[in-house]
Amino acid sequence: MAEITADKIEVNSLFNNFWFLIPEYQRSYVWNTDNINDLLDDLWYAFKNKPYDEYFLGSLVLKKTSETKFNEFEVLDGQQRLTTFFMFMAVLRDVAIDDDLKEACHDRIFQKANKFKKIPERIRLIYKIRDNVETFINDYVLENGGSNKTDDLKESSKNKNISISHMANAILTISKFFSNKSSTEIENFGEFIAEKPVFIYVSTESMEDAFRMFTILNNRGVPLTNADILKSINIGFIENSEQEKYAQIWENIESDLGGDFDRFLSFIRTIKVKEKARLNLLDEFNENIYTKNKLEKGKKTVELIQKHKVNYDKVITFKEDINLENEYKNLLTIMQIGLPSTDWIPSLLLYFDKFKKENIFHFLEKLEYKFSSDWINQLTPTKRIDNLNSILKAIEKYQTSNDLLKDQEIFAVDKTELKRRLSGKVYGRRFARYILLKYEYLLGDNTVHLSDYNTISVEHVLPQNPKLDSQWIKDFSEDERNEWTHKLSNLVLISKRKNSSLSNLDFTEKNRRYFKGRIDVFPSNKIFQTYNRWNTEILTERQKTMTEKLIK
Incomplete structure (x- = not known):
């Protein structure tokens, strides 16, 4: 088992001795004005009221990279706060008068190259693949005075790129915070920030251990999904030369599926395991797919997901026409x-x-x-x-x-049981709408691909609560209404756009006003062309026809 390190570290040491990668599986930067003001107000309160006490900033979960020249870590948890401090240093540098404070802040952002000391040029916090924020950081964070480009930042805050818009807003918010502070207050606050705020960090060289620690410690912010973690594990098993290619394949699939991506991964789990899931998705992959089914992590996993996504687009979503x-x-x-x-x-x-x-x-x-x-x-x-x-x-x-x-x-x-259930009172049962959909499908000629079935609801022909002076009361006894109102044969599908206030009309008026123009959508509604009235004989005949067709 890989060694796990846990310790506390002040901001000055963190931004001078550590280097950070925000990996491709991480979420965008999403802190808003309230998040940033809460942090700044808390820090300012601590500075003014408890200047000699440590101030706890939260936890970081880090995974040590294979890079040997730097003390470099991938950030699994804490990237929102780290990114905010990264921009905070740029603003503090640009509002400070004291040259030493300016230099200290800039050094926490960027390491200047020195060929005589064999020190390469390097930025403290690097974003990989996701959101393409490098240009923004170069212009507004790395560049001295970059955070003072107020007009450009206001324009960037409207950018469709989530990270860029939130980063621009963060810089504007931090700048506004400092706008009413004196140069002496700013210098003293800068000294406080270097020494008193501390993070607790947990780090390991094992990705699995790092994610396990993340799961234990993460109780704030937007948690990573199973898909995020699986991506990191699998991309980490691919050679560096091909990591970006396979990470992009993964991201394209994830982007296309959106919130359904974890569910899609569960489909693949089911295909491979063929047993009921007993664990969370991540553990299912680790124990049942990688260990028991011997699927290789890395390229083989990504290629399997890609193969099934292609098939999914062919036979489920029809995005690829076959x-x-x-x-x-x-x-x-x-x-x-x-x-x-x-x-x-x-x-x-x-x-x-x-x-x-x-x-x-x-x-x-x-x-x-x-x-x-x-x-x-x-x-x-x-x-x-x-x-x-x-x-x-x-x-x-x-x-x-x-x-x-x-x-x-x-x-x-079990067709006997199926017939029994379909013959009973089905209105209000979860399957009622589906059974009617299925019946409409069975009656249809499939000349077109139907796609507008989401705006429908189940409607009674004989109303649930007919008016006392209506024809319904004359045509149906109370016992007959109790027997037939909620049965399959008395139900039809209609568009939800129809006016539900018309539902209690008599059959002839309902036919004229309610269903006119809709019979071409639902084939079974041709009953309103066939019949001039509604009675138990028609219901009995229709019940038998519908049930037999559905069971067959």
Whole structure:
């Protein structure tokens, strides 16, 4: 196990003896005006009221790099505060009158080269890859007087680049803080800053140990995600000459998926492990993928993620067109909209990875029927996941898609129970909207790829609370209303844009005002062309038709 060092260190020593890298997996600089003013006010209060006491600034979690010429560390936790102090030194340098204070601040930012002492030119804090802030730092932090370029900084504070906009705002905020301070106060404050504020730092040469310490100590700010940590681990296993290339591949995938990236990584975990996840995503990769499945960290992992992302774009998001039929696209669309989870996606990704487009629609039909039926039949989440993992194992087992699709056991559904549940009162059940979506899909001709199914809701034909003087009261007894109101045959899908205040209208008026112009969207709503009234005979017939079609 690598040695772990923990100690406290004052600002002067930190910015003179340590060198820092903000690695590519770190978040952007995001401290806002309130964050900075809180820190400055606390420091000023300590300076004025407790000038001889140490002031605790928080913790740093550092990972020692392989660089031997410098005491160099990657920053896992504490980069927001370090970056703020980095800019603080630039502003303090530019507002100071005393030359020694100016020099001390600049030395904490930048090391001037001296070939006679074999000292290279070097900046104290380096940002790698993410956000491209190097030019900004050169212009406003490294350059003497750079923090005084108020107009340029105000313009930069509007930059779309998150780090640049926040850094510009930080410099403006710190400059404003010093604007009403005397030169004597500034000099004394500069002396206090060098000696009394202290960080507690924890460092190690092991990435895993460093992240473990981060997890234990981090209780503030924006925590790193599992994806951030996995990226760092894997990029660290790649040769320096190729690190930037693979880091960029990772970032492009992460950027494209946004907040769904961790979920996408969980799909890959499921494909590899084929068992229910028992640990957090990071530990799942470490224990079940790297240790048990023997996947190599580094290039092999990034390439695996890239391969499945390409497949994901082909068969899930359709960002890459491979000429899939509309019947496939439409079924997938309603699955994404109406099913309770995306646990079925790994099965589809693995199928496509092995068999490509061969029988893919037939497989999706079976997968959807199995997953939705297990859900409607109220199998436990664990049992549903176990059933999906059986499908994953079968995909890996069979050599042809035909053999896989003939396996009746893995796709088996309790149709008796399914019929019982669909025959009951379904309104208010989680699956009601999905079942109606599925029925509309089964009635459709798939001439177009449907994509506007997100603005729909479930509506009763026979209202839940008909007015006492309405035709509904004449056509349906109280017992009949209790029997049929919430059953499948009395439910339709409508656009949410329709006026819900019309829901209690009589059938003929509802037909004319409520559904007119919408029957082309939902095929089943042709009932409003077919029937002039609504009664128990129609409901009975429709219930039988819908249930049989859905179960078949």
